[in-house]
Amino acid sequence: MTPRRSALFWPQMAFTIAVCSFLVLPVVLSMTAGLSVNWQRGPAGGLTFHWIAEVWALYAETVARSLAIALACLAGDLLLGVPLAYVLARHPCRRTRLIEEMIMLPVAVPGLATALALIILYGSLQGFRSSSLFILVGHVLFTLPFMVRSVLAVLSALDIQTLEEGAASLGAGPLRRLATVILPNARPGILAGSLMVVTLSIGEFNMTWMLHTPLTQTLPVGLADAYASMRLEIASAYTVVFLLMIVPLLIVMQLAAPGSSNQSKGKR
Amino acid sequence: MSGSVLGRDHRILVVLLGAPAVTVFSAFWLLPMARLAVFAGTGPSGWNAYLAVLTHPQYLESLISTVLLSVAVTAATLGIGGVTGFFLSRNEFRGRSALVGMLTLPLAFPGVVVGFMVILLAGRQGLIGLLTQALGAGKLVFAYSMGGLFLGYLYFSIPRVLLTVMAAAEKLDPALEEAARSLGASPARVLRDVLLPGLKPALIGAGALCFATAMGAFGTAFTLATRISVLPMTIYTEFTLYADMASAAAMSIVLGAVTWAALALARNATGASVAAAA
Numbered sequence: 122m123t124p125r126r127s128a129l130f131w132p133q134m135a136f137t138i139a140v141c142s143f144l145v146l147p148v149v150l151s152m153t154a155g156l157s158v159n160w161q162r163g164p165a166g167g168l169t170f171h172w173i174a175e176v177w178a179l180y181a182e183t184v185a186r187s188l189a190i191a192l193a194c195l196a197g198d199l200l201l202g203v204p205l206a207y208v209l210a211r212h213p214c215r216r217t218r219l220i221e222e223m224i225m226l227p228v229a230v231p232g233l234a235t236a237l238a239l240i241i242l243y244g245s246l247q248g249f250r251s252s253s254l255f256i257l258v259g260h261v262l263f264t265l266p267f268m269v270r271s272v273l274a275v276l277s278a279l280d281i282q283t284l285e286e287g288a289a290s291l292g293a294g295p296l297r298r299l300a301t302v303i304l305p306n307a308r309p310g311i312l313a314g315s316l317m318v319v320t321l322s323i324g325e326f327n328m329t330w331m332l333h334t335p336l337t338q339t340l341p342v343g344l345a346d347a348y349a350s351m352r353l354e355i356a357s358a359y360t361v362v363f364l365l366m367i368v369p370l371l372i373v374m375q376l377a378a379p380g381s382s383n384q385s386k387g388k389r
Numbered sequence: 390m391s392g393s394v395l396g397r398d399h400r401i402l403v404v405l406l407g408a409p410a411v412t413v414f415s416a417f418w419l420l421p422m423a424r425l426a427v428f429a430g431t432g433p434s435g436w437n438a439y440l441a442v443l444t445h446p447q448y449l450e451s452l453i454s455t456v457l458l459s460v461a462v463t464a465a466t467l468g469i470g471g472v473t474g475f476f477l478s479r480n481e482f483r484g485r486s487a488l489v490g491m492l493t494l495p496l497a498f499p500g501v502v503v504g505f506m507v508i509l510l511a512g513r514q515g516l517i518g519l520l521t522q523a524l525g526a527g528k529l530v531f532a533y534s535m536g537g538l539f540l541g542y543l544y545f546s547i548p549r550v551l552l553t554v555m556a557a558a559e560k561l562d563p564a565l566e567e568a569a570r571s572l573g574a575s576p577a578r579v580l581r582d583v584l585l586p587g588l589k590p591a592l593i594g595a596g597a598l599c600f601a602t603a604m605g606a607f608g609t610a611f612t613l614a615t616r617i618s619v620l621p622m623t624i625y626t627e628f629t630l631y632a633d634m635a636s637a638a639a640m641s642i643v644l645g646a647v648t649w650a651a652l653a654l655a656r657n658a659t660g661a662s663v664a665a666a667a
Contacts, residue, residue: 147506204406231605238421
């Protein structure tokens with residue numbers, strides 16, 4: 122038995138579907154254009170992998186670089202962010218609140234500003250400026266808050282002080298407590314944060330456009346290049362390659378999320 | 390107090406665990422930003438570079454058009470996201486989660502990709518142009534104008550607002566609406582007296598987030614229109630084309646302060662933190 126719908130149900134449904142089409146239609150268009158022999162004639166003019174192959178020949182390097190930077194960024198965020206999240210969760214006070222606020226700044230301030238600041242202070246260090254490391258630093262700054270928040274939300278929902286004191290009373294030292302009590306409990310947060318960080322790093326453009334050099338192009342930088350100077354079919358095929366990388370991550374993220382209701386219950 | 394049971398080892402450990410992140414952040418964000426703020430004052434006009442955003446006609450025009458665009462996008466997105474988000478949180482039907490999934494898909498699209506989506510819709514070879522041409526109305530192309538930017542900003546803003554509204558609507562007790570209805574309130578009155586007040590914090594939060602994201606968005610404008618001077622594009626051209634680095638630095642600091650303030654407002658309104666990833 123279907124519940125009785127209000128008179129407003131179908132108009133609202135139609136509106137929601139219209140909004141959804143606005144968001145999804147261009148994605149479908151880019152897939153069609155990237156796989157069609159000729160965009161003007163559409164899929165009826167024949168389908169081909171020619172454009173995808175062309176993208177691979179032109180831009181494979183940017184895909185590899187983006188993946189490498191994303192993984193390095195994840196490693197950096199795990200090393201810096203997980204320990205920091207523990208400290209913030211374990212000792213909530215004015216000072217740690219301030220640190221939490223501060224590390225959010227690279228997300229609150231446009232990436233362009235952060236990139237200019239990095240260039241002005243460190244741009245003259247040639248070896249650093251011209252390497253992928255320069256981009257990596259920007260990505261770590263931008264993604265760190267997401268890792269910290271994700272882990273913090275999980276840890277704050279637990280009474281980690283009591284857990285730790287229990288372990289301490291049984292004779293576990295500080296490092297042992299971290300490894301056997303804190304980290305296993307933080308795992309869902311670390312997992313969600315990791316997926317988020319990799320997704321954001323692969324797609325980061327605003328900062329990367331300023332930080333890259335012709336020899337350190339990433340995927341989104343290559344996309345901007347293709348949009349400006351390649352035919353529509355190649356630009357579309359490249360977009361398809363990008364979507365193939367990012368959409369599976371998004372789907373896993375939604376499935377692995379510890380329940381959206383659980384997350385919003387986290388106090389912070 | 391917290392250290393009483395766990396002792397000095399624990400305190401040392403806490404410092405050691407927090408130090409790496411704080412050090413990296415200080416060296417690569419705080420220090421460069423401080424340098425950028427000072428650098429802005431080293432140009433030919435000195436500290437007046439900060440005022441130039443308001444006094445230099447071209448910069449002022451860019452600031453005004455960016456603010457107007459962001460306000461328009463925020464208003465439109467709140468309307469669209471409010472209606473769809475509330476609808477999705479209050480109704481159960483088959484395919485609902487698939488619909489939510491599709492509506493939040495663009496969340497991880499970088500601005501450049503969003504720009505390209507607009508080109509596919511309204512560009513020189515875009516779908517809208519092909520359709521209007523086929524209908525004999527001439528080719529309608531507006532991707533590379535303010536209209537295209539508006540469409541693009543709408544594209545990346547809707548998913549964010551939608552999620553915020555859905556989360557807030559789920560916490561709002563449907564019994565309130567039913568009570569109002571059973572007492573004879575019209576749908577318009579339920580909206581005005583029950584729903585809008587209940588969703589107000591979420592709408593303010595989502596609106597501020599939307600505004601901040603639109604103000605700082607660079608990728609979409611970069612793909613669509615190098616001629617339209619929204620503030621991030623102006624900063625970019627001053628820095629790269631005219632090498633007026635002091636002005637670019639001053640404008641980035643001003644822009645950063647604006648987006649940060651908008652997000653701080655969002656946080657105070659919702660009581661929870663929100664994150665913007667343009």
